Amino acid sequence: MNKINTILRKEWAEVFKNRMVLFTVAFMPLLFTALPLIILYSMRGTSLADASNEIPQQITGFCPNNLSGGECMQVYLVSNFMLMFMMMPLVIPVTIAAYSIVGEKTTRSLEPLLATPITTFELLAGKSLAAAIPGIVATLIGFVIFAIGAAIMVSNPLLLAALLDARWLIAVGVAGPLMAFASTLLCLMVSARVNDPRVAEQISMVVIVPLLGLFFGQLSGFIVLNRQVILILSAGLAAADAALAYFAVRIFQREVILTRWK
Amino acid sequence: MIHTEALTKKFAATLAVSQLNLHVNEGEVFGFLGPNGAGKTTTVRMLTSLIAPTEGQAVVNGFTVGKQDTEIRRTVGILTETPGMYDNLSAEYNLMIYAQLYEVKDPKAQVEKYLRMLGLWDRRFDEAGSFSKGMKQKLAIARALLHEPRLLFLDEPTAGLDPEASKLVRDFIEELRKEGRTIFLCTHNLDEADRLCDRIGVFKSRLLVVDTPAKLRTQLFGRKVVFHLRAAAEALAEAVRALPFAREVKIIDNKLLVTLDQPEEQNPQVIRCLVNAGADVQFVGELRHSLEDVYLQLVKNA
Ligand SMILES: Nc1ncnc2c1ncn2[C@@H]1O[C@H](COP(=O)(O)OP(=O)(O)OP(=O)(O)O)[C@@H](O)[C@H]1O
Ligand SMILES: [Mg+2]
Numbered sequence: 001m002n003k004i005n006t007i008l009r010k011e012w013a014e015v016f017k018n019r020m021v022l023f024t025v026a027f028m029p030l031l032f033t034a035l036p037l038i039i040l041y042s043m044r045g046t047s048l049a050d051a052s053n054e055i056p057q058q059i060t061g062f063c064p065n066n067l068s069g070g071e072c073m074q075v076y077l078v079s080n081f082m083l084m085f086m087m088m089p090l091v092i093p094v095t096i097a098a099y100s101i102v103g104e105k106t107t108r109s110l111e112p113l114l115a116t117p118i119t120t121f122e123l124l125a126g127k128s129l130a131a132a133i134p135g136i137v138a139t140l141i142g143f144v145i146f147a148i149g150a151a152i153m154v155s156n157p158l159l160l161a162a163l164l165d166a167r168w169l170i171a172v173g174v175a176g177p178l179m180a181f182a183s184t185l186l187c188l189m190v191s192a193r194v195n196d197p198r199v200a201e202q203i204s205m206v207v208i209v210p211l212l213g214l215f216f217g218q219l220s221g222f223i224v225l226n227r228q229v230i231l232i233l234s235a236g237l238a239a240a241d242a243a244l245a246y247f248a249v250r251i252f253q254r255e256v257i258l259t260r261w262k
Numbered sequence: 263m264i265h266t267e268a269l270t271k272k273f274a275a276t277l278a279v280s281q282l283n284l285h286v287n288e289g290e291v292f293g294f295l296g297p298n299g300a301g302k303t304t305t306v307r308m309l310t311s312l313i314a315p316t317e318g319q320a321v322v323n324g325f326t327v328g329k330q331d332t333e334i335r336r337t338v339g340i341l342t343e344t345p346g347m348y349d350n351l352s353a354e355y356n357l358m359i360y361a362q363l364y365e366v367k368d369p370k371a372q373v374e375k376y377l378r379m380l381g382l383w384d385r386r387f388d389e390a391g392s393f394s395k396g397m398k399q400k401l402a403i404a405r406a407l408l409h410e411p412r413l414l415f416l417d418e419p420t421a422g423l424d425p426e427a428s429k430l431v432r433d434f435i436e437e438l439r440k441e442g443r444t445i446f447l448c449t450h451n452l453d454e455a456d457r458l459c460d461r462i463g464v465f466k467s468r469l470l471v472v473d474t475p476a477k478l479r480t481q482l483f484g485r486k487v488v489f490h491l492r493a494a495a496e497a498l499a500e501a502v503r504a505l506p507f508a509r510e511v512k513i514i515d516n517k518l519l520v521t522l523d524q525p526e527e528q529n530p531q532v533i534r535c536l537v538n539a540g541a542d543v544q545f546v547g548e549l550r551h552s553l554e555d556v557y558l559q560l561v562k563n564a
């Protein structure tokens with residue numbers, strides 16, 4: 001446990017010395033907090049005047065029928081940003097995780113590290129927590145800011161309830177972090193196999209992109225994310241995380257990682 | 263402390279270490295000498311459980327390589343070929359990380375002890391990346407010692423250091439030896455090996471010889487004694503050749519070069535013989551072969 005903590009702190013000390021990394025971690029959540037708030041702000045008050053028949057069926061079917069068409073539009077637009085909130089933890093850890101092992105190969109610090117009595121599990125646990133937590137925390141902070149902003153701006157309690165629906169709380173609070181770990185573990189596995197940090201980031205992105213497809217699926221209405229779907233998704237992600245963690249430790253062959261390098 | 267039997271490591275096509283049988287005793291400084299690519303680093307990596315042997319066995323600190331790897335890692339110290347510091351973290355923090363990973367009881371005190379001992383205390387807040395090569399090397403030595411290992415592997419500790427820094431490191435190794443630690447020292451520096459090591463193994467994929475530096479010299483070249491004469495003559499050489507124990511006698515300028523097995527016993531007889539034959543003996547001295555001669559001879563033949 002202590003060793004996991006040691007690795008975690010060391011990773012953060014190293015990573016956040018680089019201000020750009022801090023920026024990468026904070027930028028996306030801030031952006032995606034600001035945009036839905038701007039939408040809510042600009043559409044404020046238009047809700048009652050709007051006639052429902054102007055809004056496509058696809059969108060009105062999306063929200064509770066006691067909301068006006070304009071409010072439905074707001075719910076629809078904002079939900080897409082909720083999805084972004086859920087997906088963000090998938091992308092944010094990539095920079096840190098992809099670099100994390102291959103970076104130590106290039107600086108040659110991996111050998112003395114592997115010579116210590118640290119177990120592979122402890123090493124990977126420390127590294128994945130270090131990569132996943134900043135993205136998760138930044139996203140959650142962004143979401144809380146959004147929720148507070150929405151509560152201040154939206155006067156109709158039904159609209160607010162629709163905006164902060166339980167499914168989004170589960171999506172952002174549970175599915176998001178689980179995605180962060182899935183993405184982190186995938187990137188760590190890539191990072192352990194390659195010999196060049198740039199390649200690690202490239203390949204990691206290629207692995208992550210299909211998952212982002214889920215988001216665009218939702219946008220074009222192929223997949224409807226209701227509460228059940230999100231719960232199933234979360235359960236699936238939890239299982240996937242467990243499997244990934246198991247494999248990450250299994251395929252982390254200390255010797256191969258150390259000597260393939262030469 | 264270290265015992266290996268037929269230890270072998272193959273990398274795809276290269277046989278890096280072949281059938282190594284080695285025994286290193288507790289408290290000795292064992293020099294592991296060999297040319298570039300001889301397999302020294304590979305051997306150290308096997309003995310520190312970083313890579314697995316292809317064949318053969320090794321017991322380190324009483325633990326078996328391949329079976330009790332964590333115990334081995336816990337109990338040995340290693341100075342890797344490249345220091346591999348976290349360059350953007352401070353020297354002190356670098357060591358703190360390792361003190362914690364090695365489960366040191368009082369990390370702060372240990373870190374301070376070794377930073378002071380290696381003269382880095384005043385620079386402890388500086389990033390390791392800002393250190394010179396020699397300072398990084400010293401920092402890496404400190405890192406290897408934090409958990410007070412009884413057995414220490416040093417892979418070329420003075421490579422690339424200036425004479426002063428090398429001397430400091432050598433003196434430090436001397437200190438460690440006095441504390442009774444066992445040291446496995448890989449080096450190219452023959453002079454260093456000669457001065458520091460109790461025994462030396464010359465290695466090039468396989469072990470060529472193992473012995474004390476002094477014995478290595480005599481084994482290969484015998485011991486040569488130089489007799490400086492006022493005037494050397496072939497007749498004098500003949501007289502000495504007549505002695506049953508004289509192995510080889512040569513004249514170089516006014517010097518008589520005699521190879522003997524036990525000069526302590528035989529020199530007086532040689533001198534008596536020379537004096538009887540009418541020679542004026544001015545000086546007598548032993549001609550010491552440098553370890554370099556020995557090494558080059560061995561590696562050339564391998
Ligand atoms: N990871 C690896 N993959 C393939 N071959 C390797 C690997 N590591 C070492 N070798 C080969 O094994 C042999 C021994 O290498 P090693 O690094 O152990 O030599 P060394 O004695 O430490 O040399 P030097 O004095 O240059 O440090 C070399 O032929 C080298 O090419
Ligand atoms: Mg080497």
